[in-house]
Amino acid sequence: MAQRIAIVTGAARGIGAGTAKRLASDGMAVGVLDLNEADGAQTVAEIEKAGGKAIAVGADVSNADQVQAAVDRVAAELGEPTVLINNAGVTRDNLLFKMSETDWDMVLNVHLRGAFLMTRATQKYMVSAKWGRIVNLSSVSAVGNRGQANYSAAKAGMQGLTKTLAIELGKFGVTANAVAPGFIVTDMTAATAARLGVSFEDFQAGAAQTIPVQRVGLPEDVANAISFFVSEAAGFVSGQILYIAGGPVS
Template sequence: MSKVAVVTGAARGIGAGTAARLAADGFAVAIVDLDEAACKDAVDAIAAAGGTAIAVGCNVTDENQVAAAFERIAAELGSVDVLVNNAGVLRDNLLFKMSVDDWDLVMSVHLKGAFLCTREAQKYMVKQKSGKIVNTSSVSALGARGQANYSAAKMGIQGLTRTLAMELGPFGINVNAVAPGFIVTEMTDATAARVGVSPEEFRAEAAKITPLRRVGEPADIANVVSFLVSDDASFVTGQTIYVDGGRRL
């Protein structure tokens, strides 16, 4: 029976790219997103490539929905071996314009979501004395104008990662994080629209200030996640790997 990977925020973007890569690596994948119907394209793409995937609708900030989602995943796919906490939202604004609701939503999806999903996943991993957890941070953790909420949440992810590595390591569970730089997704395209430029212009400007002179693709993140959940990374835990083309060196 295939090992099972759960990827949140996986209907599109980095999550979908990661789910596809893990399916190609031989995992049965649970594609979790707020809208189950929105997961169809990602599930179909994996199936077309010969992989196994199911769509699971879940609000990762809702304790009951998260518990039900993991129960369903374990029942349908057999176990929970890998968790990628990738669900996220943006509500960018300068501090004096930022609403409490925008602060709370970003904190809740990124941090509470990762907490709730990890708490459920570890029940299965502790029992089987093995597991891999990868959390999605960001280069914005190092500070980004107009992203006080997002930056704080993404640095919080790094603290959560280190602490969980300490707590779960004795049970054979590795916990790491990836911190993407500029990745071509619907989210970054939406940011381009918000600041009044085309996606192509936005990407070109980002590439100019990146040492590798290009922007990233979801596959660039998925490749690193693939390594972190593999046996090759069995002695790596508590780390945050920046995958940003050198942009924040």
């Protein structure tokens, strides 16, 4: 079987970096995409050190021209991408009456517009190959979370996008699924702790007490699920939302 080519957005750190490294260990060549190319260098270095193949690519996923250029570069340097992980994301948390239009637009543009543009740019390779895997990053916040009207709307939108992609692209051998993490130890959750004025260690300990499995999640926990969704074995699984939260999500 020819080597699969994957693109992971927001892959410089956190869940994206963990996923890029996992897909490389699964035998894929990986386009490590982040806002600045230099930020992806560490992820690429770790993949190459482990014997894998990857390149760092810089692009703003909310910019159509930059997205097309990034996908074209991956296709030229690694091969035609048939695996896409739409992970890039930002937060601009605030209560609704304090939330600016700029903060609303930023979050919706990076998450939803970014996933749309990346998927539109890569789907032609999947359709041509009669095989493809798309995994979108949602969140437990999709069911609603105080102070995250923008983020919750974006993550709920990712679920609707996922199900529609599954319907439209299924006949071409392309599956689309979403993972919805809960508390995962990343720079983003560390920033939330700092904003709340608590140590990250205390923040994690408090969160663990509310989780049935009594621990917080790691990027590897999410990467493990994504690895299954993009595998050959998951060809009959599409349009699904998997919560990775250590327990039920209401």
